[in-house]
Amino acid sequence: MLSKVQAALAKTLAPGEVVLIGLSGGPDSVALLSVLVELGWRPHVCHLNHQLRGADSDADAEFVRQLATRYGLLSTVEAYTVAPDEDSARRARQEFFARVAERTGVKKLMLAHTADDQVETFLLRLLRGAGVPGLVGIWPERQLGTLRVIRPLLKVRRAEIMEYLAAKKLSYREDKSNTDTRFTRNRVRHELLPLLEREYNPAIRDVLLNTAEILRDEDFYLLHHVAQRFYMAACQNDVVNVKTLANYPIAIQRRVLRFWLGGDSENGPSFTFDQIEAVRHAALGDSPSAAIDLPDDLVVCREYERLQKARRKDLERVEGKWPLGLTGETVIRELGVRFVLERVESSPFPQESLDADVLGEGLFVRTWENGDRFQPLGMSETKKLQDFFVDEKVPRLRRGRVPLVCTADGRIVWVVGQRIAEPFKVTDGTRHVLHMRAESIQG
Numbered sequence: 001m002l003s004k005v006q007a008a009l010a011k012t013l014a015p016g017e018v019v020l021i022g023l024s025g026g027p028d029s030v031a032l033l034s035v036l037v038e039l040g041w042r043p044h045v046c047h048l049n050h051q052l053r054g055a056d057s058d059a060d061a062e063f064v065r066q067l068a069t070r071y072g073l074l075s076t077v078e079a080y081t082v083a084p085d086e087d088s089a090r091r092a093r094q095e096f097f098a099r100v101a102e103r104t105g106v107k108k109l110m111l112a113h114t115a116d117d118q119v120e121t122f123l124l125r126l127l128r129g130a131g132v133p134g135l136v137g138i139w140p141e142r143q144l145g146t147l148r149v150i151r152p153l154l155k156v157r158r159a160e161i162m163e164y165l166a167a168k169k170l171s172y173r174e175d176k177s178n179t180d181t182r183f184t185r186n187r188v189r190h191e192l193l194p195l196l197e198r199e200y201n202p203a204i205r206d207v208l209l210n211t212a213e214i215l216r217d218e219d220f221y222l223l224h225h226v227a228q229r230f231y232m233a234a235c236q237n238d239v240v241n242v243k244t245l246a247n248y249p250i251a252i253q254r255r256v257l258r259f260w261l262g263g264d265s266e267n268g269p270s271f272t273f274d275q276i277e278a279v280r281h282a283a284l285g286d287s288p289s290a291a292i293d294l295p296d297d298l299v300v301c302r303e304y305e306r307l308q309k310a311r312r313k314d315l316e317r318v319e320g321k322w323p324l325g326l327t328g329e330t331v332i333r334e335l336g337v338r339f340v341l342e343r344v345e346s347s348p349f350p351q352e353s354l355d356a357d358v359l360g361e362g363l364f365v366r367t368w369e370n371g372d373r374f375q376p377l378g379m380s381e382t383k384k385l386q387d388f389f390v391d392e393k394v395p396r397l398r399r400g401r402v403p404l405v406c407t408a409d410g411r412i413v414w415v416v417g418q419r420i421a422e423p424f425k426v427t428d429g430t431r432h433v434l435h436m437r438a439e440s441i442q443g
Contacts, residue, residue, distance in 0.1 A: 001160045005035045008152040012141065013108065019043045020100060020147075021110040022093070023067070025060040025173035028112035030067070031161045032153055034170055036110065037071055044104055045075035048096040050082050050089055053177065060173050076100045094144060101147050113138050113151045116158040119208045120188050127188075131273050133223075133258065136216035157205075227255035235260060240307035242283050253280055261294070261309065271295070283307050289396055303395040310398070317367070317400030324363040324405060326356075326434065331441065332365060335403050337416065339365070340437045354413065354424045356432035362408030368399055374412035375422040385412070392418055403438065 013019065021036065021043040023029045036043050045068040049061040061077050068075035082092045097109055118137050125134040142149050153161070165172060181187045196204045230252050234244040240260055245253055257279050261271060275294055282290035282302050290302040297312045314336070322332045330339045343356060372385035389399050405414040414420045416438045426433055 001031070001156055001164050002035060002038065004155050005032070005152045006039060008140070008155065009039070009150070012148075012150050013041070016040060016042075017108070018104075018106050019108045019110055019150075020046050020097065020104070020106050022097065022112070023047050023064050024112075024175075025063045025067070026112075026175060027161055027165055027172045028114055028153060028158070030170055030172040031164050032110060032112040033067070033071070034164075034168060035152075037073075042073060043110060044100070044106060045073050045077075046097060046100050046109075047075070047077045048093050049077065049079040050092065051079055052082070052089075053175075056176070060175075063173050076103075097147060098145050101145075107146060108148045108150060109144070111149060111151050112153050114153045114156055114158050114161065115205070115209055116189075118154055118212060119193065119205050120185055122208050122212050123188050123192065124185060127184075129273065131254075132215050132219045134272075135212065136219050137212040139216070223255060223259060227252065227259045231256045231259050238309070240283065242302065242305045242307055245307070246284050250280075253284075257283075261298070261300075279307075291397055299397065301395045301397050304393045306393065306395075308395055308398075315397045315401070319367060322365045324365050326361070326363065330365075332403065333441070335365070335367070335401060336441055337403050338439045338441050339405075340439070342435050344433050344435045346433060352414075352420070352436050353426050354420060354434050354436065355426055355430045356434040357430070358424050359413065359434060360407060363413070364406055364408070365403050366406060367404060368402060372404075372412065374415065376415075376419045377422050377425055379422060385415070388415070388418070394418070405436065 019036075019041060021029070021033055023033055023045045024047065033043065033045070045064060047061055047064040049057050051057050053060075061079065065075060065077055078096060080092055080096070082088045101107065101109070122135060122137045125137075138151065138154065140151050140154050164170075177183070178186060179190070181190060193204070201207060230248055234241050234248070234256055238260075240257070245256065248256065254276050257276055258271060261276075261279070271294065275292075278292050279294075279300050282292050282300065288302070288304045292300045293312070294300060298309060299312050299315055300307060300309050301315075302308075318334050320334055322330070322334075324330050324339060325341060327341055327343060330341070331337075332339070344353075368385055368389075373382045374385060374388070375382045376388060385404075386399075389396075389402075394402065402418075403416040404412050405416065406412055411423075412421055413424050414436060
């Protein structure tokens with residue numbers, strides 16, 4: 001076991017490098033901690049008490065504190081009540097690890113997933129339904145925000161770990177819920193895998209481990225070399241061209257969309273087959289407009305020949321009225337925009353330059369309201385703003401957040417990102433020019 005961990009860490013850790021370790025107190029993490037210390041590392045111990053098992057959870061936390069003290073290691077132990085489901089607990093742990101990493105400046109995290117965890121994960125995903133991206137299982141390394149997550153025990157069996165603990169006379173905590181067969185993973189561990197070993201193939205664990213590794217290597221190549229090449233041809237400025245996508249084989253369409261959404265197996269969110277198919281059908285269907293809700297508050301919008309993505313919170317309609325200074329900078333955080341206005345003698349950017357005298361004083365910014373009309377630059381008559389949005393192919397879900405610069409009496413001067421209004425353009429008779437610039441900001 002020692003040699004396996006040493007080999008796994010040879011290319012990822014420098015001798016004596018400071019790392020974090022997630023320590024539950026169970027046999028796997030206790031063994032990993034012991035091996036790391038034996039090999040010369042001094043990890044910072046991290047434990048999050050989920051408070052789901054009452055006194056047992058508190059006892060786990062105290063065990064971890066004492067174990068870290070015994071080794072003379074720094075530790076961070078926190079308690080946080082989470083919903084009693086696997087996803088909530090995992091998200092809470094990830095946020096906890098990120099906080100500790102930020103606080104300590106450490107950028108690598110050791111987790112104690114084993115070969116048996118890999119086998120169980122493969123079977124669970126197969127039973128639930130998964131394509132190649134799901135069947136790759138647990139990655140030996142992955143990026144989690146600023147943290148590099150490393151799993152040195154993925155080639156180590158649980159039986160080897162128990163032998164190591166016994167030989168070292170190391171104590172550990174037992175989580176009684178791991179034997180509760182009401183949980184699917186426990187049924188796979190205690191019922192399905194023994195059945196497969198007994199009745200079908202004594203080496204089933206090796207078979208599944210090898211299969212997961214083959215799929216992981218092939219998926220990485222297909223995603224980062226094949227799909228990326230097609231992605232670059234189909235996407236500009238993070239927008240998918242629907243016509244280009246339609247010309248690809250279905251398998252490439254799926255991979256391009258997954259790459260675009262950030263679900264690249266190793267780093268990004270995980271999307272199901274049905275979710276990718278929903279996006280694909282929205283992109284290639286007969287309707288020119290569609291919206292698909294995805295996990296992590298992500299929304300995909302199709303408007304005509306463009307497929308775009310955004311966070312749901314960034315699409316919610318924003319109502320308000322914000323004064324706009326005639327010179328200098330004005331930040332409107334609710335709309336995520338910064339305006340910079342300056343008076344100039346002349347401007348090479350007619351789309352962003354206006355006749356200051358016609359504008360008058362008291363400019364303000366608001367968003368779209370029913371019945372809005374304006375006269376786009378180059379047109380002789382006004383038109384409904386809704387019709388203008390349709391003609392300019394502004395995504396339906398984004399229209400409620402488009403900033404509108406207006407005069408004091410309410411006339412629309414500039415549909416930001418689109419066009420200024422004809423009555424306010426710079427002409428030969430203009431004496432004072434006001435140049436406007438709008439920039440996107442975060443938060």
